[in-house]
Amino acid sequence: MAASPSSCLFVALALCLVGSSRAVMHEIPVRSCDGATTPSSLKMECSQFIRGTCILEKGQTYNLTAEFTPDRNLREVESHAAWKTWVEMPLYGHESQVCNGMYLTCPLRAGQTTSFSYPFHVHEFLMRRRYPVIWRLRDVDSEETTLCFVFVIKIL
DSSP states (O other), X not given: OOOOHHHHHHHHHHHHHHHHTOOEEEEOOOEEOTTOBOOXXXXXXXXXXXXXXXXXXXXXXXXXXXXXXXXXXXXXXXEEEEEESSSEEEOTTOOOBOOSSSSOOSXXXXXXXXXXXXXXXXXXXXXXXXXXXXXXXXXXXXXXXXXXXXXXXXEO
């Protein structure tokens, strides 16, 4: 039995919709902050990437990976991420303890390229809009910022 033209069109549209919701890894432009080291590379999964902005969908989790080279040895660092508006609002559900071998392997060595990976979850209650995000890794012992970067996302 041959498929009808309308059923073929339905299948084609369904395949396009499934394909369009897949996240693809993109190189994300960053700005420096706090006079700290900036990642040599920031890559993040995005549903879409338009004019330097990573487009994210509510309810999804996107992997973020920052490559950087510490300028000093660090025993342990903590992660701090926030929405950067007129006041910094910490990201809901953000885990600060990242020296667990899953997100980051500590201690960090000066001059050695390091990879920091984090699952960035977009909660359903967030408003649909553009958000500048500021992300810091701070030395637990001195509380000095060792890595700081700002990037822009848009939530759909």
